Amino acid sequence: MSARQAFAPTPAAAAYVGERFGLAGTALGAEPTARGLCGRIWELTAAGTRHALKELFWDDDQDEQEIRGRVRFETAARAAGVGCPQSLPTVDGDYLCRLPPELGNVYVRLYSWIDGRPLTxxxxxxxxxxxxxxxxxxxxxxxxxxxxxxxxxxxxxxxxxxxxxxxxxxxxxxxxxxxxxxxxxxxxxxxxxxxxxxxxxxxxxxxxxxxxxxxxxxxxxxxxxxxxxxxxxxxxxxxxxxxxxxxxxxxxxxxxxxxxxxxxxxxxxxxxxxxxxxxxxxxxxxxxxxxxxxxxxxxxxxxxxxxxxxxxxxxxxxxxxxxxxxxxxxxxxxxxxxxxxx
Missing domain, CATH: 3.90.1200 (Aminoglycoside 3'-phosphotransferase; Chain: A, domain 2)
Structure with a gap:
């Protein structure tokens, strides 16, 4: 697996994500809100609405078609009564978005924000x-x-x-x-x-x-x-x-x-x-x-x-x-x- 770790929550990164996902007035939080082995979550606001932007660490694991299968599963699970965030597509209908080299060259995904906290x-x-x-x-x-x-x-x-x-x-x-x-x-x-x-x-x-x-x-x-x-x-x-x-x-x-x-x-x-x-x-x-x-x-x-x-x-x-x-x-x-x- 290959990992890239050059992403920074700059205004330019927020603007690019906003453009790709069709959001206006975007801004990123200064620190990630969560971090795991495969990625970390940043809070992205757009015109007063909060979203979860996931920075993905491992390039080799990303496949748009597999992600679409997961999104179909998420959607069916939500309809069946399982609480889960909604995956949000880009303006092109993809769920996977790569930032340009000057912004870190990382893959990101965007989700609806969950107003909650980790389990105690x-x-x-x-x-x-x-x-x-x-x-x-x-x-x-x-x-x-x-x-x-x-x-x-x-x-x-x-x-x-x-x-x-x-x-x-x-x-x-x-x-x-x-x-x-x-x-x-x-x-x-x-x-x-x-x-x-x-x-x-x-x-x-x-x-x-x-x-x-x-x-x-x-x-x-x-x-x-x-x-x-x-x-x-x-x-x-x-x-x-x-x-x-x-x-x-x-x-x-x-x-x-x-x-x-x-x-x-x-x-x-x-x-x-x-x-x-x-x-x-x-x-x-x-x-x-x-x-x-x-x-x-x-x-x-x-x-x-x-x-x-x-x-x-x-x-x-x-x-x-x-x-x-x-x-x-x-x-x-x-x-x-x-x-x-x-």
Missing amino acids: PADHAAEHAADWLGDCLARLHRLALRDPGAGAPDSRFERVPTADQWQELLDALRAQRVEWADGLERLMPAVGELSELVVPLDRDALVMCHLDLTPANVMRERTGGFVLVDWDNAGPGSADHELAAALMAWHAPDGRARTDRVAATAAAYARAGGPGRVRDLSCFSGYLGTVLNNLYTQASVAIAADAHEEHRELARTKVRQVMANLPSRSALEQVGLSAENR
Whole structure:
């Protein structure tokens, strides 16, 4: 992947975005309002109306046709009652916009503004959050959308680095005297055990999924409702796998299963007619593929000479977080059992 990090919220950048998206009187906030591994959000105002401008870090991941498939999914989800921001097109009808070299040469997308805030630990732990999660997933999966324009399933849900690739990475980390290299090596037996649970997706069962339904991608509106954001990873997936992944991300993020919350979400999902089930440990394949590939990728970015320092610093933080919270087979079994015995 190649990243560019030259964007600045200048009046010229705001004017260019306004021109491309058909907005007048545009201005950008001085600091981003949110930041993730794949991009950051800037507040863009236009004639008194707020919008969310997303700066996308990785050029190689951007494809207009795939984005249009995600927009169709977002639109169907909104019609089905899932709160989410609206993707806004350019004057040419595209959703992806590249700024010229003098303004950073980055890709951006524009969304409606959500008047809310990130979830707090209290929000996350509340019973109604567990219920909302199950209901939201069911609404997405009941759509059973199959969109040819969305592309093939992302390989990170089906394949993980080989033992040789991990060893190569460990050698590179030691060559640069990275302090957590030994700790990562000690995790290799666990990484190997979890890697065995990552399996190919059943092509006949693919439906459009959000694929990143974590607490970090949910906002709480001022009115009290929940809004699902960051649909940039949406694509073909398995309802079973997405249900299992959400249960882990919400109710066992540190490897400790909160079985009562797992059961509450699974019950809400079933009540709302969700078609997925956590049938066995293979249903955690997508979750484990994401965790292990993120660990490998972020450890690689942390020592990449061509990566921007901001990306390397965030990568180092993410690596430590994943290493400290790597799930165990026992945690997966507890979550699966609680989901089925709701």
